[in-house]
Every structure is written in C-alpha cells, then in structure tokens.
Amino acid sequence: MPAVHKGRILGHEAVGTVEEAGDGVRRLCPGDRVLVSCISGCGSCHYCREARYGQCLEGGGWVLGHKVDGTQAEYVRVLYADTSTFRIPDGVSDEEALMLADILPTGYEVGVLAGGVRPGDVVAVVGCGPVGLSAITGARLYSPSQIVAVDLSDARLEAAKQFGADVTVNNSREDPLSVIKDLTGRLGADVAIEAVGVPASFELAVKMARPGGRIANIGLHGEAATLHLEEQWIRDITITTGLVDTSSVPTLMRLITTGQINARQFITHHIGLDDFEEAYDVFARAADTAALKVVLSR
Numbered sequence: 133m134p135a136v137h138k139g140r141i142l143g144h145e146a147v148g149t150v151e152e153a154g155d156g157v158r159r160l161c162p163g164d165r166v167l168v169s170c171i172s173g174c175g176s177c178h179y180c181r182e183a184r185y186g187q188c189l190e191g192g193g194w195v196l197g198h199k200v201d202g203t204q205a206e207y208v209r210v211l212y213a214d215t216s217t218f219r220i221p222d223g224v225s226d227e228e229a230l231m232l233a234d235i236l237p238t239g240y241e242v243g244v245l246a247g248g249v250r251p252g253d254v255v256a257v258v259g260c261g262p263v264g265l266s267a268i269t270g271a272r273l274y275s276p277s278q279i280v281a282v283d284l285s286d287a288r289l290e291a292a293k294q295f296g297a298d299v300t301v302n303n304s305r306e307d308p309l310s311v312i313k314d315l316t317g318r319l320g321a322d323v324a325i326e327a328v329g330v331p332a333s334f335e336l337a338v339k340m341a342r343p344g345g346r347i348a349n350i351g352l353h354g355e356a357a358t359l360h361l362e363e364q365w366i367r368d369i370t371i372t373t374g375l376v377d378t379s380s381v382p383t384l385m386r387l388i389t390t391g392q393i394n395a396r397q398f399i400t401h402h403i404g405l406d407d408f409e410e411a412y413d414v415f416a417r418a419a420d421t422a423a424l425k426v427v428l429s430r
C-alpha cells in the first residue's frame with residue numbers, strides 16, 4: 133500500500149483488553165475484552181449515521197495501520213473507541229472474534245450483501261483467500277444452489293471446499309467461463325464476487341456473471357482494471373464496489389455464538405509476537421504453507 137508511510141506500525145485486526153479509556157469514552161471500561169474493528173467511526177458524521185463507517189468524515193474509516201499506528205503491537209490506541217470496538221460476549225473466544233475485525237464482515241457486506249445473494253442463486257467467487265472464503269461463508273447463509281470457487285492455487289481451492297464451495301476451478305488449468313456455462317445451461321452466475329484485486333480477476337468476474345447478474349468487487353485494486361463496456365453495455369449487469377463498514381459485526385457475532393459460522397476454520401497458524409519475521413514469512417508463502425489467517429499473540 134503506497135499510501136502507508138515508512139515506519140508506521142501495521143495491523144488493523146485485533147482483539148484485546150481495555151487498559152485505559154480517554155475522557156470522551158463512555159461505554160468502555162478498563163478490563164473489557166473487545167474486538168478492534170479494522171474500521172474506526174466517529175459515530176456521528178453524515179456517513180456514520182448511515183452506518184457507513186468506512187466513509188467516516190471525521191478522521192475515521194480505514195485508519196489503523198494506515199494513517200495512524202496499527203494493531204501489530206503490545207498496546208494500541210483506538211480512536212473513537214465507543215464506536216470503533218465491539219465488546220466480545222462470553223462464549224466467543226478471542227480468536228473467533230478476531231475473524232470479525234475485517235475478513236468476515238468484508239466478505240459478507242462487500243460481497244454477499246452488495247451482490248444481493250438470494251436463495252437458489254449460482255454464486256461465483258473469484259479468489260479464495262481469507263476474504264473470498266468469508267464471502268463463501270456469508271453466501272451459504274442464503275442457501276445458494278451452487279457456489280463456484282475460482283483460484284490459481286490448489287491449496288486455496290481445497291480450503292474453499294472445506295468452507296462450502298460446491299465446485300472448484302483452478303483457472304491456471306481450466307476455463308472458469310466454460311465451467312459456469314455448463315453448470316447453468318449457458319446462463320452464467322447470478323452473482324460474481326471478486327476477491328483478489330487484480331485486473332484479470334475483475335474482468336473474469338464480469339464475464340462470469342449472467343445477463344442481469346450482479347458483480348460485487350471486493351478486491352483492493354492497485355492499478356487500473358478495464359471494464360469492457362463495448363461488450364458489457366448490452367448485458368444488464370450491476371457492478372458494486374465498497375470498503376467494508378463492519379456494521380454487520382453484531383449479526384455475524386451472533387452467528388458465531390450460535391455455531392452457524394465457524395470462525396475457527398480460518399486460523400491455520402499461531403505465532404508469538406516475538407516471532408514476527410516468521411509470521412510474515414509464513415503469510416507471504418501462503419501457497420506453500422497453506423496459511424489462511426496467522427494469529428499473533430503475546
């Protein structure tokens with residue numbers, strides 16, 4: 133992320149204990165066990181009042197590990213703490229709650245809700261990293277008829293099956309377009325969710341959607357991706373983009389509490405805070421290490 137300055141403490145996913153609360157904090161006390169959301173929100177600006185915390189006008193949004201020091205540290209200062217954290221209910225472990233800091237609400241809000249997944253839909257998910265797997269997890273809540281997972285890595289496709297994909301396609305070997313056409317009587321996917329963030333995956337997601345279908349882009353794009361309007365203008369498609377708001381955390385927390393979402397299955401590695409280098413190495417070589425989420429703890 134070129135926007136992040138050198139020296140910034142990274143990290144925007146954390147669970148911790150409140151040590152101290154500033155004067156403006158009303159609802160949290162020292163000792164509370166909280167989830168620190170990847171999105172901070174002032175709670176009162178125009179967008180926060182629409183629960184669109186990602187777009188906060190008062191210095192919130194995605195700021196942790198970006199514009200202010202982040203969570204890969206022993207202590208973290210969380211701004212607007214009342215509206216940027218969630219108290220963790222008894223019965224939900226720290227590690228389960230941690231998956232709600234970013235990936236689960238991202239897949240659910242920016243993928244499943246923005247894409248309008250409905251019962252019976254054929255859902256294509258391009259990219260099966262933690263975010264794509266979260267989109268699969270969220271889509272399952274709506275009883276789709278088929279979930280088709282696409283990735284270049286067999287390890288990630290194996291994970292996609294564990295998370296509930298019905299069909300997996302390795303697009304380094306197979307053509308996902310012919311797979312989806314065969315599955316749907318040549319129609320295409322009702323909803324195509326893009327969870328990679330490169331031009332090829334966006335263009336693929338657009339092509340996988342049927343006429344009248346919806347394409348939900350989750351990926352964070354660092355370079356221009358082409359929307360081929362010369363082909364797409366005629367196909368009645370809807371494309372959505374978005375930054376997660378984490379407004380769905382209470383809902384998803386409830387589904388973890390009742391066992392309808394298994395947050396534990398995202399966690400493949402546990403590493404101590406003193407072994408950061410190892411953690412980065414494991415994460416960087418995800419294709420070999422089969423890493424999904426690496427939990428760092430004290």
Ligand SMILES: NC(=O)c1ccc[n+]([C@@H]2O[C@H](COP(=O)([O-])OP(=O)(O)OC[C@H]3O[C@@H](n4cnc5c(N)ncnc54)[C@H](O)[C@@H]3O)[C@@H](O)[C@H]2O)c1
Binds near residue numbers: 238262303330333353
């Ligand atoms: N919109 C938001 O609010 C938001 C929030 C969090 C993350 N994100 C973004 O979501 C994206 C996914 O995050 P992640 O943590 O799962 O990343 P990840 O890198 O772990 O996963 C990406 C997956 O895409 C696969 N891939 C790469 N190129 C591909 C291609 N051409 N076709 C099919 N698969 C391909 C990779 O093998 C990998 O499994 C990233 O761009 C991330 O920045 C967006």
Ligand SMILES: [Zn+2]
Binds near residue numbers: 173176177179187189
């Ligand atoms: Zn705000």
